[in-house]
Amino acid sequence: MLMHPDHVTIVVTDLQESLKFFQLLNFELEVTDLISGEKISKYLQVEDVEADHLTLVLKNSNPRFEIQLLHYRNPTVRSDPSILNLARPGYNHLCFTVDDIQKTLNFLTENGIRARGEILEYQKRKLVYIEGPEYITIELAEWL
Template sequence: MSPAPKNSSAFGVCGGDLRHHLGGGIRQLHGYIHPEPLPDPYVRDLHKLGFNHVCFAVDNIEAEVAKLTERGFKTRSEIMDFHSRSLVFIEGPEGVTIELAQWV
């Protein structure tokens, strides 16, 4: 099965090949394998304009953090209480910040 170049123009990259990283329901993350990605020197800066991280709701934040750290992921913060949820920031692929949130 080849990547989906015919669909890539819909994502603003003409002639690009993309790879689906996560799918199911309404969640999809795409990562282009062609053309070469443009590095973002501010990818870790949560104060930058535009999209700066992705958040996933979880049922048990402590268990999810334990699973991820066992697999080599590093946290960017401690688990903290923020408004009506507990949250933590994780160092994700290519420097993209992942937030896990457990609503209480």
């Protein structure tokens, strides 16, 4: 039935900061669109929706993988810092494999991205959480 991930959509309030973050993670902006209208409102189940919709593609990913950034112009959306609490129901984090976790983490911290802790070895991997804009948690994993 399921084959592989296609995309993840993330609602953001600061579109440019979120775009910059994912570009640091090796995503490339492919499509910028403004979505609105009855058909989209019905599909998203958001009344009178108007939103910027950016499609970012992970470079050299096979199969293709996208992050879609959704920035609502209507309705107004606010960031919620409680999303940093990973001990709650629902979406927790997204993890990406890297070749060299320390080198990747150094690059990201030099560019203003904060690690949420120290690198941990667990189940044949080195792992670390990073925090992006909008309180997005991303995990990096280097297979040992």
